[in-house]
Amino acid sequence: MSAQTFQTIAPRPAPVQTEGVLAWVKSNLFNDWKTALGTAVIGAVLLALLPPLYRWAIANAVWVADSDVCHAASGACWGVVREKFRFIIFGRYPFEEHWRALLSTTVLLALIITSCIRACWKPWLAAMWVAGLALYFCLMRGGVLGLPRVDTDLWSGLPLTILLASLSMTMAFPIALCIALGRRSGMPAIRSLCTVYVELIRGVPLISVLFMASFMFPLLMPQGFSIDVLVRVLAGITLFAAAYMAEVIRGGLQAIPKGQIEAAATLGLSYWQTQRKIVLPQALAMVVPGVMNSFISTFKDTSLVAIVSLYELTGAMGMAMNADANWRPFRIEGYLFIALIYFVFCFSMSRYSLWIEKQVNKSKLR
Amino acid sequence: MSDPSTPSSSAPPQKTFSWRSQAFRALVYQCVAVLVIALAVFYLANNTATNMRARGIQSGFDFLTGAAGFDIGESLFAFDSGEPYWRAYLVGMTNTLRVAVVGILLTTLWGTLIGVGRFSRNALVRGLCVAYVELFRNIPVLLQLLMWYLLFTEVLPASTEPWVLGPLFLSKGGLNFPIPVWATGQLWAVWGAVAGLLAAWAYRRYALRAFEQTGHSKSMFWAPLAIILACSVLGWVLGGAPMEVNAPVQGEFAIENGGSLTPEFLALLLGLTVYTAAFVAEVVRGGIQAVATGQAEAASALGLGRGQTMRLVMLPQALRVIIPPMTNQYLNLTKNSSLAVAIGYPDVVSIANTAINQTGRAVECIAIIMLVYLSTSLFTSILMNWYNARAAIKER
Numbered sequence: 001m002s003a004q005t006f007q008t009i010a011p012r013p014a015p016v017q018t019e020g021v022l023a024w025v026k027s028n029l030f031n032d033w034k035t036a037l038g039t040a041v042i043g044a045v046l047l048a049l050l051p052p053l054y055r056w057a058i059a060n061a062v063w064v065a066d067s068d069v070c071h072a073a074s075g076a077c078w079g080v081v082r083e084k085f086r087f088i089i090f091g092r093y094p095f096e097e098h099w100r101a102l103l104s105t106t107v108l109l110a111l112i113i114t115s116c117i118r119a120c121w122k123p124w125l126a127a128m129w130v131a132g133l134a135l136y137f138c139l140m141r142g143g144v145l146g147l148p149r150v151d152t153d154l155w156s157g158l159p160l161t162i163l164l165a166s167l168s169m170t171m172a173f174p175i176a177l178c179i180a181l182g183r184r185s186g187m188p189a190i191r192s193l194c195t196v197y198v199e200l201i202r203g204v205p206l207i208s209v210l211f212m213a214s215f216m217f218p219l220l221m222p223q224g225f226s227i228d229v230l231v232r233v234l235a236g237i238t239l240f241a242a243a244y245m246a247e248v249i250r251g252g253l254q255a256i257p258k259g260q261i262e263a264a265a266t267l268g269l270s271y272w273q274t275q276r277k278i279v280l281p282q283a284l285a286m287v288v289p290g291v292m293n294s295f296i297s298t299f300k301d302t303s304l305v306a307i308v309s310l311y312e313l314t315g316a317m318g319m320a321m322n323a324d325a326n327w328r329p330f331r332i333e334g335y336l337f338i339a340l341i342y343f344v345f346c347f348s349m350s351r352y353s354l355w356i357e358k359q360v361n362k363s364k365l366r
Numbered sequence: 367m368s369d370p371s372t373p374s375s376s377a378p379p380q381k382t383f384s385w386r387s388q389a390f391r392a393l394v395y396q397c398v399a400v401l402v403i404a405l406a407v408f409y410l411a412n413n414t415a416t417n418m419r420a421r422g423i424q425s426g427f428d429f430l431t432g433a434a435g436f437d438i439g440e441s442l443f444a445f446d447s448g449e450p451y452w453r454a455y456l457v458g459m460t461n462t463l464r465v466a467v468v469g470i471l472l473t474t475l476w477g478t479l480i481g482v483g484r485f486s487r488n489a490l491v492r493g494l495c496v497a498y499v500e501l502f503r504n505i506p507v508l509l510q511l512l513m514w515y516l517l518f519t520e521v522l523p524a525s526t527e528p529w530v531l532g533p534l535f536l537s538k539g540g541l542n543f544p545i546p547v548w549a550t551g552q553l554w555a556v557w558g559a560v561a562g563l564l565a566a567w568a569y570r571r572y573a574l575r576a577f578e579q580t581g582h583s584k585s586m587f588w589a590p591l592a593i594i595l596a597c598s599v600l601g602w603v604l605g606g607a608p609m610e611v612n613a614p615v616q617g618e619f620a621i622e623n624g625g626s627l628t629p630e631f632l633a634l635l636l637g638l639t640v641y642t643a644a645f646v647a648e649v650v651r652g653g654i655q656a657v658a659t660g661q662a663e664a665a666s667a668l669g670l671g672r673g674q675t676m677r678l679v680m681l682p683q684a685l686r687v688i689i690p691p692m693t694n695q696y697l698n699l700t701k702n703s704s705l706a707v708a709i710g711y712p713d714v715v716s717i718a719n720t721a722i723n724q725t726g727r728a729v730e731c732i733a734i735i736m737l738v739y740l741s742t743s744l745f746t747s748i749l750m751n752w753y754n755a756r757a758a759i760k761e762r
Contacts, residue, residue, distance in 0.1 A: 024489075028487070028488070028489035029488065029489055029490060031487055035487050035488045038486075038488045038490070038491060039488055039490055042488075042490045042491065042494070043490070186392070187392045187395060187396050188396070189396035189397075189399060189400050190395070190396055190399055193399060193400070193403060199743075199744065199747060200740070202743065202747075203736075203739060203740040203742075203743035203744055203747070204701070204735070204736045204739045204740060204743070205701035205702070205704040205715070205735075205739055206701075207704045207705065207707065207715060208704065208715065208732060208735045208736055208739065211719075211722075211728075211732050211735070212732055215722060215728035215732065216728050216729055216732060218417075219413070219414045219417045219418065219423075219728070219729065220410045220413055220414055221413060221417075222413050222416075223413075223416060223417060223420060296504075300505075300506040300507070301506070303506040303508045303509055304508055304705070306508070306708075307508075307705075307707060307708055314506070314508060314509055314512070318512075329520070331516055331520075332513065332516055332517070332520070332521075335509065335512060335513045335516065336513075338509065339505045339509055339510075339513070342504065342505050342506055342509065343501070343504045343505055346503075346504035346505070347500065347504050350504070
């Protein structure tokens, strides 16, 4: 019986690291040779593109509002934004009265943000909207409280964009709801009227609706009766947005199982009770992302009113730049600036849409 | 109060007329709705007629045969200012369709690439695709068009000193490229391609039958492609293999010869493609995500390869989800091409805009715009509804 001497076995290798930066880089960028090749190619392209972009946008850029310096520099001229930002933001609104446009737009934005918060979904919100809008129009239009009057054809820039977007969204939603219900109605005449409306509007570009609002609308009204161009364009955008939103809402209505409506009828609920208590709460929760998407496209669509000579943000920007020959070469910087404004608005709306989607779907979480 | 709705269980319910029945109420509502709409339309039409008479505006489509009196920057066929309005509209329509068709093709390719890229195993590719989608769909398409147009007209060099990329010339004057001179050889090549298509179709049928009988799959993509290519090259060689090419050359003031694309067309095409591709990418991503992962696992358990799994299992199911929103995006692209009016590309809307300013016939010109877009959209809408009805899940 020989005594066995104790021998250590070779140590096992450490387990493959699956956490930490290095492990992430390995599994996501250099997993196999194909991934590594992709990383190398894209990295090379980025390395070739980013430094010149950095030099143009930051290193060699001019930040002072001096057009001579800008002409001499090789980089971007952000001074143009500093020089012109009041004209880009407020457009044709009288220079001394800019504070009014700023204040009233802040009021409107505050209203919108309040309406986005769940804790504020109370009846007093409606009263606040009425009061806020009254304050808005008093401030913007003037003519009361000793403020000089500013006619609507001078309203422009970012305040006009926000006004057009928020009012057309809020007005389009109830119209869209009615049309969506109409398209699902059992009455053939009403159903076909709603269908014709939706298909007609969705079949044509927004620009033709705006042309109609600006060229044809005056002809449709009785003689001696004229409607402000802002109102006409607002009506055009609203009717356009309502058709798209109606389709989104109809999608939600279609997704409610028939059995629920039959059950409601068995319980003795009327048509409107069924819609209000059974169908709409479920359907609207389902279509929140779609409705938010159509809000975002309405916001972007307001840029089109520049074509029918209302100077919202895009139009005001073009006007501010084209009026001054010294700064005209730097329009691209101006465009990038307003692109950033649009991006901030649309991106925050899409993030809000994700949040609210989670909120309304809480009932489905287990 | 008697309850009218208690028929005995054996007898069929009697159809008695009642003023309070649901059917009668529905009839009243509908009559009222139709009447209100008809009255409103009549009122508006009456107003329009009165206004036009008062302002001395002529109406009617007779202006379409009158001379247009303006030139059009680019058109697929010859047009000069002495020709009638309807020819001008025709030019506008072909221009709209041209940018829409090319744009749809490019958008599909580019958008699908970005959408599939979001499933890449490479984090760099994924990140770039997310950034692309978020950046381009959150900026209005009009602004993007204006920016592209500015790039084409300001940043590019003048046409006297263009950027030369091989046979291509890029300058403020647009893109100039070589085109082969049309000769008998090209015609033969086209006939060869037609013959090749027929042969490829026959081959596909044969391959399918062989697969059904033996279970051995034959090449279904590369072989037909090779047949078509071989046939057209054969036709070209039989036609004398013409090599003559009309290449652009640097002239004294501009670039001469060759084919050319204007900066307006390029800016519109690029802007629409880049914008719509962001949406198409989301559609494609949604479609692929909608297919349950179990499907791919089951396919690989049956021994299908990655390519086969994609082609035979994933894509057919994803397509059901993808096609309706994709058609919507195609329609959006076509409708957004009307923004050409902002950068001076002569599409149907900008022709109509000029016509409104020249003749003052707003009603007729807007009606023509709407008719053009409506007929395109309604045609697609009918197709989509038909498809939707087929694809929808049936419920009683």
